[in-house]
Amino acid sequence: MSIEPFNKYHLCNFNERTTTEDLPTEAIRQLWSCNWSTTRLQTILDNWQENKNVAPSLEAADTLLCQAIELTLLFVQNNFTGPFQQLEEISNILQAKKFVEYDPFKRLMENGEEINPNVKLGELLVIAKETVNLLRQHWSDALYLQWWHMRLIYIQQQVLDELTSNLYEELKVIADWLLKNVHNVDDKELQALLYLEVANSYLLFHRTQKSDAVLEDMCQYFGIVLNVEGLLGVRTKFQQKPLPQLCLKVQHTNSELPLALATNGSTIIPKLLLLDDDTRLERIRFIEPKDNDVMTLPSVLQALVLAKVKQLKRSQPKDRLADEELEPYIKTLLYQEHGPLQVRQSALLLNCVQESNQRRTVERSWKQCEGAVKLLDGTIYSLPERLSYAFASFLQPKWQVQLQLCELLMSLGMTKTALDVYLEIQAWREVIHCYTKLELRHKAAEIIQQELAKKPTVLLHCLLGDAIDDPNCYETAWEFSKHTSGRAQAHWGTYYFRKAEYADAIPHLEKSVEINSLQEKIWLRLGYAAIQLERWELAVHAYITYTHIEPLGFESWNNLAKALVKLGDKVRAHKVLSESLKCNYNNWKVWENFMVVSVDTCNLEDALNAYSRLSDLKDRYLDLEVLCVTIGLIVEGKADAKGQTQERLRKKAVTLMAQQCIKHGNEPKVWELAALLAITPLNRAQKLVKAVNAYTTKELEWATKQPYALKVIQICQQACELSLEATKEHTAEETDVMITSQLNSARLAAQAVLRATAKVIEKWTENEEALVVLREQLDTLTAKVKERMNAN
Known part of the structure; x- marks a missing residue:
């Protein structure tokens, strides 16, 4: 055939x-x-x-x-x-x-x-x-x-x-x-639909990277460019000064994609409800009139924009900045005159989620979602209109739309109204939550027991266990499923997990993921429980599997790195933490872990970059131990694990230490490390004099503390020696005036050290030899300064 x-x-x-x-x-x-x-x-x-x-x-x-x-x-x-x-x-x-x-x-x-x-x-x-x-x-x-x-x-x-x-x-x-x-x-349009449906299917299973790759292939094949630009505009009625606002521009050259007017022209798609706010404008008003015209997109490109915004939402952290990046995609869809009903329905529901956490838009979000539920039951639209481009439009079952409405009702404090809907759609987990919130937890158990009497299911047995805190219910659910339900084992393990009885939780959690390996939360709990019991190999396995399912959780990458470090595999831990930073670039704890592991694995450039980022994230951040080790390795000429040249490493280190000297000018060790990186004797001497000043300023009674005083004397000796050396060895940019000035600075520093130690010299005979050398250097410096002054 x-x-x-x-x-x-x-x-x-x-x-x-x-x-x-x-x-x-x-x-x-x-x-x-x-x-x-x-x-x-x-x-x-x-x-x-x-x-x-x-x-x-x-x-x-x-x-x-x-x-x-x-x-x-x-x-x-x-x-x-x-x-x-x-x-x-x-x-x-x-x-x-x-x-x-x-x-x-x-x-x-x-x-x-x-x-x-x-x-x-x-x-x-x-x-x-x-x-x-x-x-x-x-x-x-x-x-x-x-x-x-x-x-x-x-x-x-x-x-x-x-x-x-x-x-x-x-x-x-x-x-x-x-x-x-x-x-x-x-058919070109059907080719595009196939790309979209494959991408959407991957996204359903939370495979954001695979979904993104398919969408990229589609855009490349059809010559489509989705570009978000910043254009000047205003958001509020009273805004005087226009500010950059994000706007989506869609470029496509394929004339074989039919216009929405041709494919869905007679479908009167639902509109975004008016905001009716006394401050915020209904739409961003751009300064250039042409930018206020929304691009008319073919139906298949509307489905593409929807797929892209869903992929971005799934792959980005949940914060206000990410929401603002999604807004131009959603608004482009909502202001199309014609298009598939399901694309508009999905875009409206997505917009409800985006607006639900904003004070000015939460009421519209609730009403819009309520309208979306009514549309499902209504008879306004024919079945072909409802099914047009449906499989490329993120179809949701009716009960999922109702659940979204209930979340909005709960956020507005309408717990009892939400409870009625939860009961209607048999969302028993949410029913328990509502009754708990209403301080009627016993009612939840009663209702679940009634439902169990009608038709027992694994879920009901498990939820009864959750409601009455009885692990026997999970065992009943397991037996009821004839030992096939991962959910029963998941609830059973979670029961012990919440009681911090990790040794009892792990066998059940392991059995659950053995039956169904796509349970994100269970892998996380298994990994955490393994860490608590210091079962590092199990923790590595759990977190690696979780990061394959959900690659955007920085905590999972961080915990995976911790487990790898405990197993002694610091090279892999370094790679893992590098992935973690992609998920949360602004978390200082991850950067600090990455920095320490980078030093341990001799990834010196990564260590310098991490330290620089930590300085940006944490005010007055200082880790002298890391600086000493990193700068010491660079000065020794230690090879970088990634093969970076010494010239590149030294340049980065000099830049970093210059920043640290500005931020921590009163920390003598910072000046010492900066001096190690200096190329010319003059430059090193300048930094060491500052180190001497920082030492003496930091500890007022420094001369009475023998080890501390000896350290100051030795640094001062180095500064004097290098200042004298600079008279013979210097670059063309280092003028005679600069050298004479440095000789004088070193002379004054030596005088101050000798003066401060003169009163306690008889107490610290260990320092006497060093002071004799310093006096000789002072005499030489004084003579050299006079000589240069007379010469001028």
């Missing part, structure tokens, strides 16, 4: 450019009509039961795939996009068919993770997967069939409450294959 019976119309990327006349077969025309009745569903289910064990013919493959897609889209409609129609009738049909072998709570489970209790008509998704898998056995190289396989993985993961490693491994294989064959798609 080498001929592929599938074509681009099977993708069902509903848009207004495609007419009924374009569709090649009756099955595809029926699919695109979206007239899906219960009678038709009966026919599809009967056909599947009759032919599920029969090898499909070339002619039957088209019909089979269309029916699988119809079941998938019917499932998506009733769980993701709305409108939620004929649920009861369809449920009755499925019950009458007695699809026991297609129980979604068993067949859609992965790595022991159950599907969300809000999932409706799960049997349709199971049958669709079975149909696609049957077809893939015969047409393994069918691109559009494999594309639908990836979409089914995406949908299945969305209805599971936790990420699962099995689905991710399956996704990786199919995504790689699709990207290798993307050029076999003969």
